[in-house]
Structure formats: structure tokens, C-alpha cells
Amino acid sequence: MKKVAIIPLRKGSKGIPGKNKKKMLGRPLFSWVLGAAIFSDLDAVYVFTDDAEILAFIEKEYAWSPKVKGLLRAAENANDTASTESTMLEFAEKINYDFDMLCLLQATSPMTTTANINEAIAKMYVSDTVSVLSVVKTHRFTWNEDGTPQNYDVFNRPRRQDFNGLLMENGAIYLTTKEAFVSSKNRVSGKIGLIEMPEETLHEIDSLSDWTIIENLLANRQKQQKKQEPIKYLVLDVDGVFTDGCVYYGSEGELMKKFDMRDGMGLEILRQHSVEVVVITSENSELVAKRMQKLQIKHAFLGVKDKFSFLQNFINEQKTTWSHLAYVGDDVNDLAGLCTVGWSFAPNNATTVVKHNVDVVLNNNSANGAIREVCEWLMKYNSRYVNVK
Known part of the structure; x- marks a missing residue:
């Protein structure tokens, strides 16, 4: 089965100007999820953008990987009102629906790893599953606007270790079959499988303070993987x-x-x-x-x-x-x-x-x-x- 990923990028960004190209831990933001995708079980990874500078960067920088391709995104699907689904539909049409699985990866989720992507792909082979999305388990207590609790009893507040918590989308990975996508025109549909990612991947990049938090999380994650071995x-x-x-x-x-x-x-x-x-x-x-x-x-x-x-x-x-x-x-x-x-x-x-x-x-x-x-x-x-x- 041909597994194709799309990483949609917009040239414009109001919260953090030039966000996708801004360096996070020394790399352009989008390169974190792109790098994870390159070394995953995906067969092709498309950076779909209206930014000519990024397309030139992709062509030059990733020539060593036959998986990576840049593709120009229409201006009408790169404005503030365009939906991700309309972008995915444009992309699918441009590559003539040449995929069996379509994976949506978000550049604003730089904590996504190759293992996360492979887990999502593996989940697709579970019986009757036609879509997969990534979630995070949070132990936050949630409330309604009328002042009533949604997920716990205020007179019987559970301890964290006794509380199952809630599963929330983190917006990192969405995966669907071609048949399901053509039928629903949505990123997920039908029987949906879930893969759980670490709680820190729930952070979103909307401001410079968010950027600093995630950059520090990335640095700490990389350092925690260090092992002392002979240097070759x-x-x-x-x-x-x-x-x-x-x-x-x-x-x-x-x-x-x-x-x-x-x-x-x-x-x-x-x-x-x-x-x-x-x-x-x-x-x-x-x-x-x-x-x-x-x-x-x-x-x-x-x-x-x-x-x-x-x-x-x-x-x-x-x-x-x-x-x-x-x-x-x-x-x-x-x-x-x-x-x-x-x-x-x-x-x-x-x-x-x-x-x-x-x-x-x-x-x-x-x-x-x-x-x-x-x-x-x-x-x-x-x-x-x-x-x-």
C-alpha cells in the first residue's frame, strides 16, 4: 500500500511571522516533522506550500532523500479562511489520488517522532480501522460554562493516580485510507483508531512564549536520549x-x-x-x-x-x-x-x-x-x- 504524507505550510503567519521557517533548536520549524517523516515507513512526503523559498530549500536540501517532494499550493488554499480539508483535497487532486493511505502531518507539532508516525501506520492495519489520529491523555479537570464539572465529582475529587483522565487531539498526526477520504472529504472518518503521544505534545505554537517552551522541551528530549558509548x-x-x-x-x-x-x-x-x-x-x-x-x-x-x-x-x-x-x-x-x-x-x-x-x-x-x-x-x-x- 502506498503511504503518502502531506505537510501543509502557509507563507503567511500572523501569530509568529515566518513561523514555519523560523529556527527551532537551530532547524526550520517544519524540518522537525519532515525529518521524522523521512525516516518513517511512509513512502513519500510532500511539503505543500505557497512559499517559493521553502520549495527551493526542499529541492536543494533534501536531494539525498527520494521520499521528499515540494509541491506548490494554490493561493486560495493558503489564506486565513482556507480549511485544512480543502488543502488536502487540492493536494490529492494534484497527485491524481496516487496513494492508498493519506497522512496529514502538522509542522506546528515538532515533537512528533518517527516512532509516532510508524505507530499510526501500524494502527491502520487493525481490523476495520480506516482512520487514525493522535491524542494526548490529560489529567486536567474540565468544566462547563454554567459552572458544572464535566469529568469529575467535586465532592469526590480523585487523586491523579486514580484518575483515568481525558484523551484530547493534539493535532499532530491524522491518517486515512483513500476510500474513506474520497467518500468523506475529511481527514478522518469511519472507524477511527487512536495513538497516544506524550502529554508535552499537547503544546501548540501560538506565541513566542509557546515557542520557547517547546524549544526547551525538544532540547531536553534529545539530551535524555544520550548514551555513553565508544566514540567512532x-x-x-x-x-x-x-x-x-x-x-x-x-x-x-x-x-x-x-x-x-x-x-x-x-x-x-x-x-x-x-x-x-x-x-x-x-x-x-x-x-x-x-x-x-x-x-x-x-x-x-x-x-x-x-x-x-x-x-x-x-x-x-x-x-x-x-x-x-x-x-x-x-x-x-x-x-x-x-x-x-x-x-x-x-x-x-x-x-x-x-x-x-x-x-x-x-x-x-x-x-x-x-x-x-x-x-x-x-x-x-x-x-x-x-x-x-
Whole structure:
């Protein structure tokens, strides 16, 4: 069965201008659910938007994934009054209803995981189920406007552990069969299955305070998944890690970047200790490319904006895990990876937000011994695993 997802995005956003492109933990908001969808059991994922900038970003940034496609959304289905169902119908018509299951994913639910999506898909195979939606169990007491309680007896208030609570839609995942969608023209219909997601996924992004709450929740979730394992890969940003973060320009463009020769020797020694070096940078610099060739770094990836998804794909290809990675970064576009890897580092001159989120703040600045310091730290750290079975 062909399983297709739609992630609808609007260019306009009144509550938080540019919300879908605004960086949450260093990644555009929509890339969180898109990344989860890429690595799920879905067969295709469409970002359906009226924003040409996002469509260009999709085409360039996710060329490594054949699942991801960008599709232009009509202006009349991208205004304040357009319904999600009308958008889904337009989308279905544009792809000639080429799906057996249609999954609606919301960019404003960045806590959605690959496991959540796969659970929804699995639920569809339960007998007679033709639709699935995600819910959250809340233990809040609810009331009617006339001052009467809806879900408990005020004279017999239950303890939290004795209270079953309520199931509420969190707006993250909706899944339906093509037949049900064509018949009902609605995101769910018929016999509906439920999948339960964590209570924190009930948060909605309507204001900047909501944004801060969810960003902190995401950072904490990623950090809680950390495990201490032998480090097999060292991931490095370039500007602000290899270099001092300065770029020297002339009339012909980029002229110079400063690199520390001691860092190069440290990486050579580290590779002799069976740690592979991975360089990933958002810039596409000829100077950087030449420096990486000089250092004989075979895993050098330039011009990568969504580093987190790219690294997840790299991890899958290498048949390893995040816990076997160490990462050195200095700015916000490294945050998601830094919060997830086994060990994370920041040069002493990194941005404050990065220094607050890494495991180790280095003594040395970038382009002044920071990478060499990490190399020596990792060699000592990995030595504890020698001869350990």
C-alpha cells in the first residue's frame, strides 16, 4: 500500500511571522516533522506550500532523500479562511489520488517522532480501522460554562493516580485510507483508531512564549536520549570550529580563512585511533573543500542546511547510532545535533546558547587548539573501552 504524507505550510503567519521557517533548536520549524517523516515507513512526503523559498530549500536540501517532494499550493488554499480539508483535497487532486493511505502531518507539532508516525501506520492495519489520529491523555479537570464539572465529582475529587483522565487531539498526526477520504472529504472518518503521544505534545505554537517552551522541551528530549558509548565518529562544523569564524573577502570574493595546523595533526592521530572524522557545514566554500582534501577527510559535506536530518541519514548508512558520535559546534544550526550525540563540545568562543547546551565547553578557542583539545579528550575517553567486551 502506498503511504503518502502531506505537510501543509502557509507563507503567511500572523501569530509568529515566518513561523514555519523560523529556527527551532537551530532547524526550520517544519524540518522537525519532515525529518521524522523521512525516516518513517511512509513512502513519500510532500511539503505543500505557497512559499517559493521553502520549495527551493526542499529541492536543494533534501536531494539525498527520494521520499521528499515540494509541491506548490494554490493561493486560495493558503489564506486565513482556507480549511485544512480543502488543502488536502487540492493536494490529492494534484497527485491524481496516487496513494492508498493519506497522512496529514502538522509542522506546528515538532515533537512528533518517527516512532509516532510508524505507530499510526501500524494502527491502520487493525481490523476495520480506516482512520487514525493522535491524542494526548490529560489529567486536567474540565468544566462547563454554567459552572458544572464535566469529568469529575467535586465532592469526590480523585487523586491523579486514580484518575483515568481525558484523551484530547493534539493535532499532530491524522491518517486515512483513500476510500474513506474520497467518500468523506475529511481527514478522518469511519472507524477511527487512536495513538497516544506524550502529554508535552499537547503544546501548540501560538506565541513566542509557546515557542520557547517547546524549544526547551525538544532540547531536553534529545539530551535524555544520550548514551555513553565508544566514540567512532567526530563531527565537526567548519566556521567557528576549524576557523576563527572570520572570513576575509576581496573584490573577487572569499580570499582567506584561518586554520590551526595543530588541529590537522590531532585529527590525523585520532584517525589512527579508529575514529572517523566527519565535516559538515552549511557553507559551500572552495577554500574549505581544498583544506578538507589536504587533511584527507573523506566524509566532508558542504552546503548542508539541515544538518540533523543529513546526519541521521549518514548514521543509517554507516549502520551506527547517535551515541557513537561526538560533535563540535559553535552556533545555533548545530544545536539539534549537539543535544543528541553521545558527547558534544563547544569552543570557548562559541555562542552563549551553544555553550549552555553542550556537555563540554573547551578551554581553547576555535582555530586556536579547540579541535586538538577534543582529539586528545576523545582518545582518553575511548581508552576506557579498550579490551571491554
